[in-house]
Amino acid sequence: RDQVQVAGSSTVLPYAKIVAEQFGETFNKFKTPVVESGGSGAGIKEFCKGVGENTIDIANASRPIKKDEIKSCQDAGVKEIQEVKIGYDGIVFATDAKGPDWALVPADIYKALAAKIVVDGKLVDNPNTKWNQVNAKLPAWDIAAYIPGEKHGTREVFETKLLDAGCDKAALKAAGVTDEKEIGKTCIAIRKDGKAIDIDGDYTETLARIDSNKTGVGVFGLAFYENNADKLKVATVSGITPSTETIAKGEYPVSRPLFFYVKKAHLGVVPGLKEYVDFFLTDQMIGPDSPLAEYGLVSAPEAERKGQREAFDAGKTM
Amino acid sequence: MSSMLVLAIVVAIGIGAFIIARQRAAAQDDGKVKPHSRAHYHGWWAFLLATLPAALFLALWVIGSSVYLNSHLHAQMPAQTGVASEPLAVSLTKSLANGLRKLDPQQVASLPATFAELRPSLAAKGVALATDTQDYMISIAAAANKVQDTLGLVGAVATVALSLAGAAYGISQVMPRARARNNVERLMLWGLLGASTIAILTTIGIVLSMLFQTLNFFHRVPLSNFFFGTVWDPRFAAAGAVGSEGQFGLIPLLAGTLYIAFVALLVAVPIGLMSAVYMAEYASPRVRAAVKPSLELLAGIPTIVYGIFALVTLGPFLRDLSAALAGGTSFIQAQSILTAGLVMGVMLIPVVSSLSDDIITAVPRAMRDGSLGLGATRSETIKRVILPAALPGIVGAILLTASRAIGETMIVVLAAGVAANLTLNPFEAMTTITVKIVNQLTGDLEFNSPQTLVAFALGITLFALTLVMNIVALYIVRKYREQYE
Amino acid sequence: MNIMTEKTLEQAVSSQMSAQTNEMIKMRGDKVTVHYGEKQALFDVNLDIRQNQVTALIGPSGCGKSTFLRCLNRMNDTIDSAKVGGKITLDQEDIYDPKIDVVELRARVGMVFQKPNPFPKSIYENVAYGPRIHGLAKSKADMDRIVESSLQKAAIWNEVKDRLHEPGTGLSGGQQQRLCIARAIAVSPEVILMDEPCSALDPIATAKVEELIDELRQNYTIVIVTHSMQQAARVSQRTAMFHLGYLVEEGATDKMFTNPDDKRTQDYITGRFG
Amino acid sequence: MNIMTEKTLEQAVSSQMSAQTNEMIKMRGDKVTVHYGEKQALFDVNLDIRQNQVTALIGPSGCGKSTFLRCLNRMNDTIDSAKVGGKITLDQEDIYDPKIDVVELRARVGMVFQKPNPFPKSIYENVAYGPRIHGLAKSKADMDRIVESSLQKAAIWNEVKDRLHEPGTGLSGGQQQRLCIARAIAVSPEVILMDEPCSALDPIATAKVEELIDELRQNYTIVIVTHSMQQAARVSQRTAMFHLGYLVEEGATDKMFTNPDDKRTQDYITGRFG
Amino acid sequence: MTDVTLDTVAASVPQARRDIGLKKRYAAERRFRLYGVLAILVGLAFLAVMLVSIVGKGYTSFWQTTITLPITFDEKVIDPDNKRASDPDVLVTANYPVLAQRALMEKLGIDPKNKPMAAKLKGFLSEGARVQLRNVAVSDPAVIGTTRNVEILAAANLDSAFKGQIDLSVPEDRRKVSDQQVEWMNKLKAEGAMAEHFNTGLFTFGASSRPETSGLGVAIIGSFYMMVIVLLLALPIGVAASIYLEEFAKKGRFTDLIEVNINNLAAVPSIVFGLLGLAVFVNFLGMPRSAAFVGGLVLTLMTLPTIIIATRAALAAVPPSIRSAALGLGASKMQMVFQHVLPLAAPGILTGTIIGLARALGETAPLLLIGMVAFVADYPTTPFDPATALPVQIYMWANEAERAFVERMSGAIIILLVFLMAMNITAIVLRRRFERRW
Numbered sequence A: 001r002d003q004v005q006v007a008g009s010s011t012v013l014p015y016a017k018i019v020a021e022q023f024g025e026t027f028n029k030f031k032t033p034v035v036e037s038g039g040s041g042a043g044i045k046e047f048c049k050g051v052g053e054n055t056i057d058i059a060n061a062s063r064p065i066k067k068d069e070i071k072s073c074q075d076a077g078v079k080e081i082q083e084v085k086i087g088y089d090g091i092v093f094a095t096d097a098k099g100p101d102w103a104l105v106p107a108d109i110y111k112a113l114a115a116k117i118v119v120d121g122k123l124v125d126n127p128n129t130k131w132n133q134v135n136a137k138l139p140a141w142d143i144a145a146y147i148p149g150e151k152h153g154t155r156e157v158f159e160t161k162l163l164d165a166g167c168d169k170a171a172l173k174a175a176g177v178t179d180e181k182e183i184g185k186t187c188i189a190i191r192k193d194g195k196a197i198d199i200d201g202d203y204t205e206t207l208a209r210i211d212s213n214k215t216g217v218g219v220f221g222l223a224f225y226e227n228n229a230d231k232l233k234v235a236t237v238s239g240i241t242p243s244t245e246t247i248a249k250g251e252y253p254v255s256r257p258l259f260f261y262v263k264k265a266h267l268g269v270v271p272g273l274k275e276y277v278d279f280f281l282t283d284q285m286i287g288p289d290s291p292l293a294e295y296g297l298v299s300a301p302e303a304e305r306k307g308q309r310e311a312f313d314a315g316k317t318m
Numbered sequence B: 001m002s003s004m005l006v007l008a009i010v011v012a013i014g015i016g017a018f019i020i021a022r023q024r025a026a027a028q029d030d031g032k033v034k035p036h037s038r039a040h041y042h043g044w045w046a047f048l049l050a051t052l053p054a055a056l057f058l059a060l061w062v063i064g065s066s067v068y069l070n071s072h073l074h075a076q077m078p079a080q081t082g083v084a085s086e087p088l089a090v091s092l093t094k095s096l097a098n099g100l101r102k103l104d105p106q107q108v109a110s111l112p113a114t115f116a117e118l119r120p121s122l123a124a125k126g127v128a129l130a131t132d133t134q135d136y137m138i139s140i141a142a143a144a145n146k147v148q149d150t151l152g153l154v155g156a157v158a159t160v161a162l163s164l165a166g167a168a169y170g171i172s173q174v175m176p177r178a179r180a181r182n183n184v185e186r187l188m189l190w191g192l193l194g195a196s197t198i199a200i201l202t203t204i205g206i207v208l209s210m211l212f213q214t215l216n217f218f219h220r221v222p223l224s225n226f227f228f229g230t231v232w233d234p235r236f237a238a239a240g241a242v243g244s245e246g247q248f249g250l251i252p253l254l255a256g257t258l259y260i261a262f263v264a265l266l267v268a269v270p271i272g273l274m275s276a277v278y279m280a281e282y283a284s285p286r287v288r289a290a291v292k293p294s295l296e297l298l299a300g301i302p303t304i305v306y307g308i309f310a311l312v313t314l315g316p317f318l319r320d321l322s323a324a325l326a327g328g329t330s331f332i333q334a335q336s337i338l339t340a341g342l343v344m345g346v347m348l349i350p351v352v353s354s355l356s357d358d359i360i361t362a363v364p365r366a367m368r369d370g371s372l373g374l375g376a377t378r379s380e381t382i383k384r385v386i387l388p389a390a391l392p393g394i395v396g397a398i399l400l401t402a403s404r405a406i407g408e409t410m411i412v413v414l415a416a417g418v419a420a421n422l423t424l425n426p427f428e429a430m431t432t433i434t435v436k437i438v439n440q441l442t443g444d445l446e447f448n449s450p451q452t453l454v455a456f457a458l459g460i461t462l463f464a465l466t467l468v469m470n471i472v473a474l475y476i477v478r479k480y481r482e483q484y485e
Numbered sequence C, D: 001m002n003i004m005t006e007k008t009l010e011q012a013v014s015s016q017m018s019a020q021t022n023e024m025i026k027m028r029g030d031k032v033t034v035h036y037g038e039k040q041a042l043f044d045v046n047l048d049i050r051q052n053q054v055t056a057l058i059g060p061s062g063c064g065k066s067t068f069l070r071c072l073n074r075m076n077d078t079i080d081s082a083k084v085g086g087k088i089t090l091d092q093e094d095i096y097d098p099k100i101d102v103v104e105l106r107a108r109v110g111m112v113f114q115k116p117n118p119f120p121k122s123i124y125e126n127v128a129y130g131p132r133i134h135g136l137a138k139s140k141a142d143m144d145r146i147v148e149s150s151l152q153k154a155a156i157w158n159e160v161k162d163r164l165h166e167p168g169t170g171l172s173g174g175q176q177q178r179l180c181i182a183r184a185i186a187v188s189p190e191v192i193l194m195d196e197p198c199s200a201l202d203p204i205a206t207a208k209v210e211e212l213i214d215e216l217r218q219n220y221t222i223v224i225v226t227h228s229m230q231q232a233a234r235v236s237q238r239t240a241m242f243h244l245g246y247l248v249e250e251g252a253t254d255k256m257f258t259n260p261d262d263k264r265t266q267d268y269i270t271g272r273f274g
Numbered sequence E: 001m002t003d004v005t006l007d008t009v010a011a012s013v014p015q016a017r018r019d020i021g022l023k024k025r026y027a028a029e030r031r032f033r034l035y036g037v038l039a040i041l042v043g044l045a046f047l048a049v050m051l052v053s054i055v056g057k058g059y060t061s062f063w064q065t066t067i068t069l070p071i072t073f074d075e076k077v078i079d080p081d082n083k084r085a086s087d088p089d090v091l092v093t094a095n096y097p098v099l100a101q102r103a104l105m106e107k108l109g110i111d112p113k114n115k116p117m118a119a120k121l122k123g124f125l126s127e128g129a130r131v132q133l134r135n136v137a138v139s140d141p142a143v144i145g146t147t148r149n150v151e152i153l154a155a156a157n158l159d160s161a162f163k164g165q166i167d168l169s170v171p172e173d174r175r176k177v178s179d180q181q182v183e184w185m186n187k188l189k190a191e192g193a194m195a196e197h198f199n200t201g202l203f204t205f206g207a208s209s210r211p212e213t214s215g216l217g218v219a220i221i222g223s224f225y226m227m228v229i230v231l232l233l234a235l236p237i238g239v240a241a242s243i244y245l246e247e248f249a250k251k252g253r254f255t256d257l258i259e260v261n262i263n264n265l266a267a268v269p270s271i272v273f274g275l276l277g278l279a280v281f282v283n284f285l286g287m288p289r290s291a292a293f294v295g296g297l298v299l300t301l302m303t304l305p306t307i308i309i310a311t312r313a314a315l316a317a318v319p320p321s322i323r324s325a326a327l328g329l330g331a332s333k334m335q336m337v338f339q340h341v342l343p344l345a346a347p348g349i350l351t352g353t354i355i356g357l358a359r360a361l362g363e364t365a366p367l368l369l370i371g372m373v374a375f376v377a378d379y380p381t382t383p384f385d386p387a388t389a390l391p392v393q394i395y396m397w398a399n400e401a402e403r404a405f406v407e408r409m410s411g412a413i414i415i416l417l418v419f420l421m422a423m424n425i426t427a428i429v430l431r432r433r434f435e436r437r438w
């Protein structure tokens, strides 16, 4: 095999594509790597099939690899896995470009989208139907939120960083939910009456839905929003406007790291693999002025990028 | 590779046998005894005798020797393998052995003792090996390669010998009254039978490729939760996080699948059937020749295009329409069963119309004449005689259409959404089993968590469902077919 | 007829008078020609069908018997390539006149086919089909009466009265053919056309159907195509002999079989050809 | 035949001798029964087919003529539900013996069908097909000779010799039927079976085919099914009358038509039924 | 006499005309017919709507804006140390974008020292310019040191702006093309340097992350390989299976089993075939991932039922008289089938095959699991190399964030539909040619 093979997350795919393409153009002696889409899970599954020519070299993931997965990797002989963090993905709320400005706080989102909320000390099915019932400053739009579906890694971030954060646990306790676990569950349970709409597809689908429903609110990746800024207006969360800078500084609360995993046994064996990873990690690719950043990747801080490069060169495995 | 070479030799022998046998048969035909078979059948029979048993033997030998090698390797493994498990050690040794084959002979002759030394020369040849390949494996692998070579040689010699024997026997069999044609044709028949079993093999393959994961899933999630659960909420597989254990109720998905398919049929069947009736009974041949392929084009448009159409155009249109009708609040959601059913129905029109058209045309003319001769009008004849007579076939066509509706993903995702609701309102969103199969398989979920494995359980369930549907269809068709004729 | 003009009335009267002399003419073919596409299948056939008689059409295969028969109730309309010329009248009315409704015509001129073709429905439904589409029965009881009397006239009532709701396709060939006759009778036609109605039946069934035809003659006008001269001799009063698309000879059956005018008829009857 | 034992040889000789007294028996049916599924279509039929004679099978529709004919070259094998009992011999050899190769049998006992069924290929290819699969021609010239002589024997050579490479389906019905006969002759069968070979033909074509049958009798043994007694009288030397699956009577054609032994034969011939 | 005549007239006037509800029945007849016409019109209307929406969105993708620039292949930039004779890599890795940038600035009359102005040129030319110029220099090193006119691809956003697809009323900071760029664009347009050309790249380029340099080359080759494999495998196997089932097998449990199986396989969601392919071909048999060969095998299995169903119907339609004719001449059953029945069934088999192929041509889901839904930039040389397929490319472009891809997606759909129509027409034409003539 004379070609690097990559599989995994469709969130990482556009970045990997840009790098692969430039890699192919820059290093004439290597073929352009093949980057499959298909989801982090499927990617890691292929990654963990074993070592050898007909297994992939790199798995892209929009979430860290799980313990169970590492274990099955090892059971199949994939002992040494190198983890590379390429940067962050910002998760933003956006509405149609022609609408009013939005300023959200996690509590608004919780009150608008949770399955049950506490009203007058009692836990009841979410009665809110308009945004201004949640927060008087918001417009009087029917609640229609397009949120990532359960298959997306983004969903987890959405639940922990917004719903859970916006959930008034004390009120819940007061309303009679005492069990910690039960509280956790209630906090992240999303209403199922059609006001919160799961999107299992990509952000293009969410955009199309906003296009056809001008009073809808969608969850997007920062990169996607920036590419479609003429059609979308972004909402602030807790007063912070999402941007690569605010996320990199840690001011904007909702983001997640993106990774890829390299099979160390293939390094130096599959032509171009090492060069590809090295190329990926250069500032030319993932630095603040790089094409990836331009596309919407939130670059990791300088020190973190340096750390990633050093760790990879040192052959640090998980 | 070498077995390919052996196979080539065998084929060459076969060709030789073919030529000799054919000539012999031709020479024997002196006009006194009427030969049973023509000369080239003798040739083919000799060819088959020379190649088939030998090829079969070769295949068995190759499989047998790899089984033998496997057990041989297992036997050789030390008690302490140094890696996670013995099977892993064996497979590592095997890949090592395969890697060693890429080396030059002199390199093989002087193999280094440790893996660390060996690795660079292997890597230079592009062989990827796991890092925890152990040193002791080198000698085992080298020895195994030797055993394998010997086995290969023996097998090759035996195969060629068998082939020659077959050729000789085949040639000696050439006699005027020998039934070479019958022999050749019997083998052809086996070939045809083999081809028809591929359908069964595919089915077995499908079941097997989903079975283990399905069992694994049911290991973790009780059957009753899956089959009788009314909530589909698998959650994201965040191990240890709160609320990570999801609910895997099949009922909402099943209901959605059937509901959407039902609405789609409600659109496709009347339109398709009426089109078919018109094409078969009224339209001139010219109109029919133009309309039929045009409608069939509807089935060729990629489903994603339909999906986008539903998402961007039809869904919002219906929503706004309902808003206008109800005066303000829309009672049809932009993504709804109705939208998905409508669009899918359009896609399925040609499936119904083309199949039904053929079936209606096939109703015997005598039925038509019988009714017309009594003074029935065309439409009376169609409604009261032809359609009832064609019913079994039409039912079959509808079931095929329903199967297609059940298997469709893209349209549902874009037109009806992915929310697994349980509702009777056709203006709300629902989703189907197929959608969930695709999404659970391709998400960011942990691959060996129930969240992903449930896709396999859903797959098998759906497979069983369509199987039952088809058996019912066959039964219906049989039952009614006996009635006329 | 309800829009009958003075003139046609006159014609009717005069032709009636000529008929008076022997039997009434129910249908009349006048220079009938038929083309199937390029090919001409019938050449200027002039033939009268007399009321309450059985007219047999005989002749070797392919001579145009079926073609002529099918002209009489315009079943040829269903064949795209067929073109009918000349004039055919039913009670002095041109049946190819655009004013004539073909559905009504076929209700008046019924047809029974060579191969019994019951619908895949129950026996009852088979017979009730015609009356139902034409709205001939006012009530369920009415319909029951029509079905029963039709089956009785077709001499099959006794055999099926206990199984009226079983499928008609479950009957034997001869029974099926009689069921088809019952079905045709049920709409009270004036003329019944039969195209080789016994060729698919065994001798016993054939005998029953022939008997039936003889009885039906009391109330209906019957035209029957047969390839068996024996059958023609047994059931018909008049016989018409076709050959290569021409009507060779026509006359009383007795005379035709004993003393034909035409050489070809004689040859055919005595087995010189066919 | 090459594996013929002493005993069968003896039998053959003795039967040959007995045949010597009048004509040689080419094929013999011995208590032949046929069932289609549950239904029995033939009951213990014993019938001899004599060499170089034309044997006609007559009888009303559905009496089993075709069924018996199809037993003679095992075409019934192709109908799944058909079960043949009893014994049929060709030159004293049991044709239902497992040793017998059915393909070879059919090359010896050829068949011509009711409806002319030329292959949709050229006239030449239609005739050459049989010799080709049986390897009867050594060379192209050889094949040309076979085709020409077969077409000549079938009395169609003059009509088609200029258009050998045009499709056989473009011929008229009678020509097609003679082409099918030529096709059957081309494989040099010993017996030719014909199932109502003229029923789809017009009288002129029928006359030609009948003439041909008479000529072919010199070299072949012929069995013909016909529903026309006239035809049977014209072409056959022996006639067998079937009724409801039974062989009613068998004998010289002259005698059968003038002085039949069986009442049913008489009734049938005089048109009492059928 | 008069009395008698009148009497006979009365008798001869046929029984009073029965009322058989003709008026109502003819109304029903007309209504029924109307339903038929309506049904067909509805179907055709939907077809028209779909086609119009696809073509309307996609036809612009067949044009691509280019900017003709006089490029000076400056040796100082390409090969400052004059080493290209000894080290061919020099020509490959040279900084070509600078050349294009310079030429553009000259054309627009921008002072290279005016950095803010120069920065606004970013995103004017395609990044593909690097490869474009490199190809010129590598294929003809003599060009170095000279000036030559090259048609450089415009960047996707500029291409959209040029085609008038960008709403210029949106505030400048929210759109992808700045006012300055629009001004330059109009200038170049007026000079004739910027123009639309037929987009051959759409057919020749491989996958790319840049809309203007992405094309269907790899996808078309991949689809072609897969169709060939499907044709070579599914047709013979399907025909063989049908022959067995229709001509040889005793009707009974076994045929029932196979029949139910085949019908069921026709209904299995296509992604399940992907699972099968992954498990059997990739994991068990060790075939390569992302390869057209494996894709072809998977689609073969998916197509087989369609072909078998159609072929069986075609075989059954061959008249029995032809079969009896062959058997009656002493042809064996095999000879009968292969020499007579099969040629006559050819048209029906063809139709079934093409319908099956058409479905296979449009499938994405089963390819997802065997790794064919992927970014593949290099042409596959054999069916074992990574490749994609037409519907895969459509699917992937549909999910791209950049809007210019939507246009290309519609263009790709048009191309796919053209392929489908071509196949359908082939089917009809072949059918006509093979049409039985008996």
Ligand SMILES: Nc1ncnc2c1ncn2[C@@H]1O[C@H](COP(=O)(O)OP(=O)(O)OP(=O)(O)O)[C@@H](O)[C@H]1O
Pocket: C036, C039, C041, C060, C061, C062, C063, C064, C065, C066, C067, C068, C079, C081, C227
């Ligand atoms: N639909 C048709 N298209 C073309 N030619 C036809 C059609 N029907 C009949 N013919 C031809 O018209 C001629 C007369 O046919 P017709 O069926 O009337 O004969 P027939 O006397 O009924 O013969 P048979 O006794 O065989 O039924 C024949 O030559 C026949 O081939």
Ligand SMILES: Nc1ncnc2c1ncn2[C@@H]1O[C@H](COP(=O)(O)OP(=O)(O)OP(=O)(O)O)[C@@H](O)[C@H]1O
Pocket: D036, D039, D041, D059, D060, D061, D062, D063, D064, D065, D066, D067, D068, D079, D081, D227
């Ligand atoms: N394939 C079959 N399956 C079942 N029954 C059959 C089959 N073929 C013939 N029969 C029945 O066997 C009986 C004899 O049929 P056969 O075809 O031999 O009659 P026939 O004398 O040739 O009549 P015809 O003159 O109409 O051709 C008939 O009752 C017929 O219904």
Ligand SMILES: [Mg+2]
Pocket: C065, C066, C067, C195
């Ligand atoms: Mg007729």
Ligand SMILES: [Mg+2]
Pocket: D065, D066, D067, D195
């Ligand atoms: Mg017969």
